[in-house]
Amino acid sequence: MPEQRPFLVGRIVPYVSHGTPVRSDGSQAYAPACRAAIVTEVGTDDPGRVGLAVLNPTGPSFHPLAAGGCVHSPAGTQLGGSWHWPEAV
16 A cells, blocks of 8 residues: 555544653653544645644643654654554554
């Protein structure tokens, strides 16, 4: 299947949250987690970099292109701050 491109603003994609920093004892208050996000804008020079509105259980967060946006990461990789295409069902 050819690589999809986020050419349509409004697409829903999975976003991997950063989680909280790891404490000195190795624990972490919040681990990185997959969240639903809506594409709000697409980079012109790098179509893999998008602006997202992320839907978190505690409230939305926004990652506009002006602040760096979010980069594409292949599905299955847990790179905090990235998005990927939904897995096929």
